[in-house]
Amino acid sequence: xxxxxxxxxxxxxxxxxxxxxxxxxxxxxxxxxxxxxxxxxxxxxxxxxxxxxxxxxxxxxxxxxxxxxxxxxxxxxxxxxxxxxxxxxxxx
Amino acid sequence: xxxxxxxxxxxxxxxxxxxxxxxxxxxxxxxxxxxxxxxxxxxxxxxxxxxxxxxxxxxxxxxxxxxxxxxxxxxxxxxxxxxxxxxxxxxxxxxxxxxxxxxxxxxxxxxxxxxxxxxxxxxxxxxxxxxxxxxxxxxxxxxxxxxxxxxxxxxxxxxxxxxxxxxxxxxxxxxxxxxxxxxxxxxxxxxxxxxxxxxxxxxxxxxxxxxxxxxxxxxxxxxxxxxxxxxxxxxxxxxxxxxxxxxxxxxxxxxxxxxxxxxxxxxxxxxxxxxxxxxxxxxxxxxxxxxxxxxxxxxxxxxxxxxxxxxxxxxxxxxxxxxxxxxxxxxxxxxxxxxxxxxxxxxxxxxxxxxxxxxxxxxxxxxxxxxxxxxxxxxxxxxxxxxxxxxxxxxxxxxxxxxxxxxxxxxxxxxxxxxxxxxxxxxxx
Numbered sequence: 001x002x003x004x005x006x007x008x009x010x011x012x013x014x015x016x017x018x019x020x021x022x023x024x025x026x027x028x029x030x031x032x033x034x035x036x037x038x039x040x041x042x043x044x045x046x047x048x049x050x051x052x053x054x055x056x057x058x059x060x061x062x063x064x065x066x067x068x069x070x071x072x073x074x075x076x077x078x079x080x081x082x083x084x085x086x087x088x089x090x091x092x
Numbered sequence: 093x094x095x096x097x098x099x100x101x102x103x104x105x106x107x108x109x110x111x112x113x114x115x116x117x118x119x120x121x122x123x124x125x126x127x128x129x130x131x132x133x134x135x136x137x138x139x140x141x142x143x144x145x146x147x148x149x150x151x152x153x154x155x156x157x158x159x160x161x162x163x164x165x166x167x168x169x170x171x172x173x174x175x176x177x178x179x180x181x182x183x184x185x186x187x188x189x190x191x192x193x194x195x196x197x198x199x200x201x202x203x204x205x206x207x208x209x210x211x212x213x214x215x216x217x218x219x220x221x222x223x224x225x226x227x228x229x230x231x232x233x234x235x236x237x238x239x240x241x242x243x244x245x246x247x248x249x250x251x252x253x254x255x256x257x258x259x260x261x262x263x264x265x266x267x268x269x270x271x272x273x274x275x276x277x278x279x280x281x282x283x284x285x286x287x288x289x290x291x292x293x294x295x296x297x298x299x300x301x302x303x304x305x306x307x308x309x310x311x312x313x314x315x316x317x318x319x320x321x322x323x324x325x326x327x328x329x330x331x332x333x334x335x336x337x338x339x340x341x342x343x344x345x346x347x348x349x350x351x352x353x354x355x356x357x358x359x360x361x362x363x364x365x366x367x368x369x370x371x372x373x374x375x376x377x378x379x380x381x382x383x384x385x386x387x388x389x390x391x392x393x394x395x396x397x398x399x400x401x402x403x404x405x406x407x408x409x410x411x412x413x414x415x416x417x418x419x420x421x422x423x424x425x426x427x428x429x430x431x432x433x434x435x436x437x438x439x440x441x442x443x444x445x446x447x448x449x450x451x452x453x454x455x456x457x458x459x460x461x462x463x464x465x466x467x468x469x470x471x472x473x474x475x476x477x478x479x480x481x482x483x484x485x486x487x488x489x490x491x492x493x494x495x496x497x498x499x500x501x502x503x504x505x506x507x508x509x510x511x512x513x514x515x516x517x518x519x520x521x
Contacts, residue, residue: 001347003343003367006276006364006367007367009364009365009366009367010366010368013128033334033339035333035334035339037341038333038339038340038341039272039330039342040342040343041272041342041343042343042367043341062367062368062369062370064273064369064370065251066270066272066330066342066369066371068252068265069266069267070330070333072267079254080126080219080252081126082219083216083217083219083235086127086133087133087368088128088132088133089131089132089133089134089196089197089366090197090365091196091197091198091277091321091366091368092131092132092134092136092197092200092366092368
């Protein structure tokens with residue numbers, strides 16, 4: 001099963017506003033590794049070749065915070081979604 | 093300015109246990125939880141060991157929704173194409189209440205309902221944004237425009253603890269101090285689980301894996317049986333993921349793990365019903381945050397109370413114990429009417445007298461020991477290879493067992509000076 005299909009099994013209550021902000025200037029200037037793309041368990045990060053930007057699909061976020069830890073450059077500004085938003089685990 | 097006694101940030105096991113120990117003591121206590129209900133943002137592997145916390149929990153866990161009592165412990169070394177498993181069971185595991193598998197969404201929710209019955213306020217859907225300072229003391233929390241003033245703020249907001257960070261207790265998060273757990277819930281009929289894992293009703297199995305499951309990286313796989321589902325997943329060191337060349341996409345590891353022959357039949361016909369991920373504090377004793385400040389205590393994962401012991405990873409009983417001990421400290425502070433760090437420091441003192449800091453201290457060297465990558469690649473390959481050679485009966489004459497053992501151990505480098513020297517370090521852990 002693809003990771004997108006797995007995410008579709010979860011209960012998400014999504015905010016319109018993203019809880020993850022990416023500072024593209026830092027990505028462009030300082031990042032050679034793009035760890036965010038490979039570590040995210042939900043595979044939400046990608047690199048848009050046209051715009052040369054890191055893109056994140058915040059709506060499927062499992063709220064683990066791995067991306068925040070691997071981004072040593074501090075390009076990822078990550079906070080919890082507002083109360084009542086985000087993933088709601090039914091099993092956990 | 094109205095001031096309550098205690099505001100607990102986070103309705104996980106640490107926060108709820110703290111609140112439980114404060115119930116019926118004439119204190120105003122509020123628990124705030126960012127999810128829809130306590131448990132809705134929590135994930136465990138996982139299992140809870142009960143004996144370390146038995147004396148302190150009193151009646152707290154009476155009637156708890158445990159999934160299964162673990163009566164079978166399995167541990168596998170996964171080579172690329174073979175594996176070697178230890179399967180342990182005993183009367184004592186079956187007769188004593190040693191450890192139970194749980195699911196946090198139902199477990200934490202159940203505990204919060206028990207709290208509400210005791211008159212504790214539990215406010216869900218409430219994200220705390222900041223702490224309130226008065227000089228060098230924490231005097232409350234802020235959520236949006238709303239402020240709650242309290243004599244004590246308890247940071248129980250989990251491994252990412254933004255409160256611990258804002259209160260200047262938590263060190264910066266470095267990759268080597270954390271692992272990421274990725275897990276699936278696979279539903280199977282209760283009777284199927286009993287049969288496949290060779291356990292009775294309400295009895296279960298805990299199975300850990302190292303080797304090919306993480307492609308040799310620091311970490312492992314796990315499989316815990318719940319009542320009518322299994323929790324299956326991997327936990328992998330974040331630094332190991334970053335050091336890997338070429339990089340491996342973390343989410344693919346769980347799929348290749350499930351494809352393994354050893355796993356496939358166990359979960360066949362099961363229905364995946366949830367996909368989750370969570371960080372695990374793995375910094376051990378050295379990775380702990382400062383545990384108290386003026387008007388604040390930090391408990392559970394937020395403080396870094398988790399311990400990878402190689403043979404198992406523990407966290408939840410540390411969370412519960414630290415929550416209860418924090419409550420004892422708060423009661424003392426209330427009695428003295430002093431919420432400064434003079435009294436708050438009793439929390440650390442008491443933790444040192446319990447398994448929480450005793451175990452974390454005693455196992456402080458295990459992290460360096462586990463950093464030996466042989467444990468995740470060389471040994472999980474070599475042991476099954478050894479067994480394969482012994483168990484194989486080919487066309488020609490069967491070679492003597494002892495000499496096969498000796499020759500394989502020598503030729504694969506198991507007896508090399510470097511490996512024996514590393515093995516010698518086992519005495520320290």
